[in-house]
Every structure is written in C-alpha cells, then in structure tokens.
Amino acid sequence: MTIAVDPSRRNLLFGRRPQTPMAPRPPWASPAFFSLCSRCGDCASACPSQIIKVGDGGFPKVDFSHGECTFCGDCVSACQSKALDTQVDSPWQIHAQIDASCLAERGVDCRICGEACDQQAIRFQLAVGKVAQPVINTEQCTGCGACVAPCPSNSIRLLELIT
Ligand code: SF4
Ligand code: SF4
Ligand code: SF4
Structure with missing residues (x-):
C-alpha cells in the first residue's frame, strides 16, 4: 500500500525547500532560513500579535486568521540563529x-x-x-x-x- 505524503511536508522533513505555495515564514526570513532555523519557537513567543504558529516540520509559519503583522520586528530580535534577519531587504514578497x-x-x-x-x-x-x-x-x-x-x-x- 502506498501512503500519500503532502509534498511540502515531505520536503520539510527531509530538509528540502517546499515547491508548493504555503503559509508564509515569519517576516525577514533569510534565504538560508530552512538551514538556519533551529525550530526553537522564540519568534512565536515574541510576537505580540500571536500570529506565528508551529508549521510543518516544526518550522514557524504565519497564520493571519486572528491577527495581522505590524512589522514590529520583535520576531527578528528574538531569533538568535539569524534565520530571521533585518539585513534581508524587505519583510517578505507576499500579497493578498x-x-x-x-x-x-x-x-x-x-x-x-x-x-x-x-x-x-x-x-x-x-x-x-x-x-x-x-x-x-x-x-x-x-x-x-x-x-x-x-x-x-x-x-x-x-x-x-x-x-
Ligand atoms: S514583525 Fe512583529 S507582528 Fe510581525 S510576525 Fe514579527 S513579531 Fe509578529
Ligand atoms: S469583499 Fe470579498 S474578499 Fe473582501 S471581505 Fe468581502 S467577502 Fe471577503
Ligand atoms: S490588501 Fe495587503 S496591505 Fe491591505 S490589509 Fe490585505 S494584506 Fe494588508
């Protein structure tokens, strides 16, 4: 029997980048986000809007169902591993x-x-x-x-x- 696995989840579990549209990473994600993020959850704890949740593979994702991003930068300040980094030009490229x-x-x-x-x-x-x-x-x-x-x-x- 073949067990179907969500490709984005499988990619994350094996450390590969997902190729399908997914819930966004927190703002100012480094190009090396999936290598650098330790999945510690510090960004989620720091977010005053409480929009950062645990996503596939334990990586943080943003969930706008109960709030918005104010671009306060608290998640970036909390990230010790530089997976979130204000050296990145813009917070993200996503649009509604x-x-x-x-x-x-x-x-x-x-x-x-x-x-x-x-x-x-x-x-x-x-x-x-x-x-x-x-x-x-x-x-x-x-x-x-x-x-x-x-x-x-x-x-x-x-x-x-x-x-
Ligand atoms: S910038 Fe502020 S509001 Fe936006 S995800 Fe980070 S901590 Fe939350
Ligand atoms: S106009 Fe459409 S997308 Fe905008 S709030 Fe109403 S139902 Fe939602
Ligand atoms: S349309 Fe864009 S800028 Fe306006 S509320 Fe939605 S996400 Fe924010």
Missing part, C-alpha cells in the same frame, strides 16, 4: 489574493476587506451586472494580513512560494 468564494462574486456588496486595509491596497471595481468587485493592488499591498480575519467568507489568502 482573493478567491472565488468572495461574497461580491455572489452579488453581496461587501467591502469589509477594503475597510480593513490601511494601505488602501484594495479597490472596488465596478462591473457590468455585478456589485463592485475587490481588486488587490500588489504594489501597495504590504502583506500585513489585516484583511484576512475580517473577511466573512474566508476568501483571502497570503501564501509564499519558496523556490
């Missing part, structure tokens, strides 16, 4: 994506995510025969995740593709 379960797709004039976004990265585009549809401006989106938790239909994802 809205899937087809968005209530606006079903004719509900919902603008909750736009109201949650301090960056004004979500605009609502008029569409013929539809209510206004949310569109993410990826230039303005910082990947803070503030739009995720308020979305009533759980339609917003921020995933990281590690290559």
Whole structure:
C-alpha cells in the first residue's frame, strides 16, 4: 500500500525547500532560513500579535486568521540563529489574493476587506451586472494580513512560494 505524503511536508522533513505555495515564514526570513532555523519557537513567543504558529516540520509559519503583522520586528530580535534577519531587504514578497468564494462574486456588496486595509491596497471595481468587485493592488499591498480575519467568507489568502 502506498501512503500519500503532502509534498511540502515531505520536503520539510527531509530538509528540502517546499515547491508548493504555503503559509508564509515569519517576516525577514533569510534565504538560508530552512538551514538556519533551529525550530526553537522564540519568534512565536515574541510576537505580540500571536500570529506565528508551529508549521510543518516544526518550522514557524504565519497564520493571519486572528491577527495581522505590524512589522514590529520583535520576531527578528528574538531569533538568535539569524534565520530571521533585518539585513534581508524587505519583510517578505507576499500579497493578498482573493478567491472565488468572495461574497461580491455572489452579488453581496461587501467591502469589509477594503475597510480593513490601511494601505488602501484594495479597490472596488465596478462591473457590468455585478456589485463592485475587490481588486488587490500588489504594489501597495504590504502583506500585513489585516484583511484576512475580517473577511466573512474566508476568501483571502497570503501564501509564499519558496523556490
Ligand atoms: S514583525 Fe512583529 S507582528 Fe510581525 S510576525 Fe514579527 S513579531 Fe509578529
Ligand atoms: S471581505 Fe471577503 S467577502 Fe468581502 S469583499 Fe473582501 S474578499 Fe470579498
Ligand atoms: S494584506 Fe494588508 S496591505 Fe495587503 S490588501 Fe490585505 S490589509 Fe491591505
């Protein structure tokens, strides 16, 4: 009998980088994150927003379902192994994506995510025969995740593709 194993999990267990989009690593992750991270959990303990959780293989991941990243840098300061490092140019390259379960797709004039976004990265585009549809401006989106938790239909994802 063959036992199916999630490829991203298998890669992590064997120290390889996952090739499928996954929950993001904490901000300012080093290019050598998976080699350097000792899985100590210090970043998670330090995060005032409590958005860093234990992910596959014991590596930390960010979960925006109950909060956002304020880019305070406390996780980086707590990381003794330099797996998180402010020498890295930007905290991360992730942006919000809205899937087809968005209530606006079903004719509900919902603008909750736009109201949650301090960056004004979500605009609502008029569409013929539809209510206004949310569109993410990826230039303005910082990947803070503030739009995720308020979305009533759980339609917003921020995933990281590690290559
Ligand atoms: S920068 Fe601050 S809010 Fe963001 S994950 Fe790190 S500790 Fe949490
Ligand atoms: S909050 Fe969610 S359901 Fe409402 S417009 Fe934004 S993505 Fe769609
Ligand atoms: S992740 Fe942050 S900046 Fe990006 S659209 Fe959501 S609330 Fe706005």
